[in-house]
Amino acid sequence: MNHDFRCNCPFTSALDILGDKWMLVIVKQMLVENKETFKDFTESEESIATNILSSKLKLLEEAGIIVKTKLPDNKKTNLYLLTDKGLALTPILVELANWSDSHLRDVHPTIVNGESMELLRDNKTAFARALEKKYREKLATITYIR
């Protein structure tokens, strides 16, 4: 993060952190595709390189968007989980999806983590809330090291 455009503008200050190809992709993989471990991310459709992944996870953690933790019974596998701050990015991802759905060709408008794209078209807020709720329910089932 060498040259940020510290502009204090609410629109673009977020882009100083999120304005690159990978940060929101990783958040989306956690939120929508239940990715949790380093390996999960490397095996994802967008196939991020390990060194990039490593540096981006570090940045996301520093920004307070994710936490790095472990399961009590597995000392080697790291778990990456969204914080409240990270979960609050859901509406941004939903708006991105909505724009893609409306204005981009070759988008795959099928089922997304159990929620249909119809709900997205019909009610973006409800769609976002459903995604957040699902993630919170999943978090509740995990007893990770805090």
Add this chain to the structure above:
Amino acid sequence: MNHDFRCNCPFTSALDILGDKWMLVIVKQMLVENKETFKDFTESEESIATNILSSKLKLLEEAGIIVKTKLPDNKKTNLYLLTDKGLALTPILVELANWSDSHLRDVHPTIVNGESMELLRDNKTAFARALEKKYREKLATITYIR
């Protein structure tokens, strides 16, 4: 655009175009700060280099997000204007602003193009619509070369 992760995922396919530091910044400058000309952009708070600006404007035009045009009475100054596709990015920018406002320090939560941040906090959809309306009204006052 050398290496896109063509994933057909509605969440991330937009990031293939918009997932960099500058694309959304430029759109925001057009939408919120009434920037129209090459010079306007170079003089902006985020101070983009001319070569980068040039390449990004080209990408935005190729993506159909902006159009490059001229005023009838001024043959040299180019005008860059948002298309409907570009204007449809407003909700994304609004969600970014909302997230920054809630989760980032040092954000400047004052007046934005005549709309107060209170309206944003109160009703994001109305805030987005107000910004779009204002831009469309401005477009209506310009007789540019189509």
Add this chain to the structure above:
DNA sequence: CAGGATCCGTTTCGATACTG
């Protein structure tokens, strides 16, 4: 003088190999 294009040093990315 506006609107870029070109050049060039620096930073970041991306693919793969490698380590604990």
Add this chain to the structure above:
DNA sequence: CAGTATCGAAACGGATCCTG
């Protein structure tokens, strides 16, 4: 499994140059 090291390729940033 979870990263780090390496190295070539691409992108960025600043300055300058070119063109009407």
